[in-house]
Amino acid sequence: MRSLDAMNLQVGAYLYEVRFERWSKTHFSGHRYNIMTTNIVESVNALIGHARGLPITMLVKFIRDECLNFVNLWIEEKxxxxLSKSARLKVRPITPTRYQVVGFGGYIDIMDFNEMSCTCRKFQLSCISCKYAIAIARHMRLTNVNA
Structure with a gap:
């Protein structure tokens, strides 16, 4: 915030005024799944943007088919x-709900399913399975690693 204030005091003052939880994922108490807007129309437009030129019946079919998925295509791709990044990670159980995941160079992350937390913080911020959660799911032989 100091750097931002140094660049433009008005922007910094505005962000303070609207409160951190309105624009910062780390201060927001809910789950935004990596989406920074609260406008549902923007979210729907992002989902159906490339299909908006279809005839209405095909558009409705597209929306119905897309909404049957557990997660949307953007999250599936993420x-x-x-999943690819998690392929060579080593998983070591600490307790039945807590795991140590070791990556290249011995870098270690801890995933705790009781607290639904990971030391990488990606899991908490986006509520989308991080590569460490995926590595643990593979270790546990789970078939669904979706968010």
Whole structure:
């Protein structure tokens, strides 16, 4: 915030005025799933943007088919990338609900399913499975690693 204030006092003052929880994921008490807008119309437009030119019956079918999925395509792609990144991670159980995940160079992250937290913080901030949660799901032989 100091850097922002140094660049533009008006912007910093505005962000203080609207409160941190309105624009910062780390201060928001709910789950935004990596989405920074609260406008549902923007979210729907993002989902159906490329299908908006279809005839209405095809558009409705597209929306119905898209909404049957547990997660949307954007999240599926993000999870798919994280699935690839998790392939060579080593999982070590600490307790039945707490795991240590070791990556390249011995870098260690801790995933705690009781607290629904990971030391990488991606899991808490986006509520989308991080590569460490995915590695643990693979270790546990779970078939669904969606958010």
């Amino acid at each position: 999870i798919s990338r994280r």
